[in-house]
Amino acid sequence: MLGLFLYASFFNLNEINKAFFSSEIAVMENILVAGANGTTGKKIVDLLATSQYFNPVAMVRKESQKKQFEDKKIATILADLEKDVSHTTENIDKIIFAAGSGGKNVKAVDQEGAKKLIDAGKKSNVRKFVMLSSMGADNPESSEELKDYLIAKQNADIYLRESKLPYSIIRPGALNDEKGKGKIELSKKLNKSGEISREDVAQTLVHVLHDTAVINETFEIIEGNTLIGKAIPS
Numbered sequence: 001m002l003g004l005f006l007y008a009s010f011f012n013l014n015e016i017n018k019a020f021f022s023s024e025i026a027v028m029e030n031i032l033v034a035g036a037n038g039t040t041g042k043k044i045v046d047l048l049a050t051s052q053y054f055n056p057v058a059m060v061r062k063e064s065q066k067k068q069f070e071d072k073k074i075a076t077i078l079a080d081l082e083k084d085v086s087h088t089t090e091n092i093d094k095i096i097f098a099a100g101s102g103g104k105n106v107k108a109v110d111q112e113g114a115k116k117l118i119d120a121g122k123k124s125n126v127r128k129f130v131m132l133s134s135m136g137a138d139n140p141e142s143s144e145e146l147k148d149y150l151i152a153k154q155n156a157d158i159y160l161r162e163s164k165l166p167y168s169i170i171r172p173g174a175l176n177d178e179k180g181k182g183k184i185e186l187s188k189k190l191n192k193s194g195e196i197s198r199e200d201v202a203q204t205l206v207h208v209l210h211d212t213a214v215i216n217e218t219f220e221i222i223e224g225n226t227l228i229g230k231a232i233p234s
Contacts, residue, residue, distance in 0.1 A: 031209065032057045032092045034081065034117055035099030037065045043202035044098055049074055054209065059088055081113025089124035096205050098132045103149060111152035115159050122165055128215065130205055133157050133171045135220050157218065168208040169218040172201045185224025186231040194222030203228050
């Protein structure tokens, strides 16, 4: 009986040791979120903050925007996409670009700001850059009203592809503030318009951060019937 007890104890200890030293133990990655103070950006940061894989770093433009994140024990960094951002990517593993000018200064923020952050990420050897783009960015002429915005997005997407950084570009349809369904329709080209909640966009952006998600691809997304985790190719 004593021998059986010692064997069982030794077996359990071995299992504990294997689990403790296993390469499967998650290593938290630092994720810089550009546009963290935006409506979608805040949702992204909140998702990252509850993840067992990621530590969010909220990039904000104003000192007054830091407190809302710091009260939740979320790291912040001050930077303006219209100025120097080279300091933002130190100790950063991956980047989500969810910033936008709201149509006020699309070239300086949505295009040139994105390029600056791509350059900074490249110099810091970040392992993935996730770009929140827009449906229509492949054909800006399709919308006279959004033409300047879509041109800026298109140029930023092209710059990212040519940067040699591992990337994912997500182009959602029209954004709404409805509750997320956790389900989307995803394709390299949907050939149709549609809407999608900001919550589901945020979920998609966080999902593609994982190393198991496909890299160096561009996808369009709208609300659909496939669970987000299953819709994203590996």
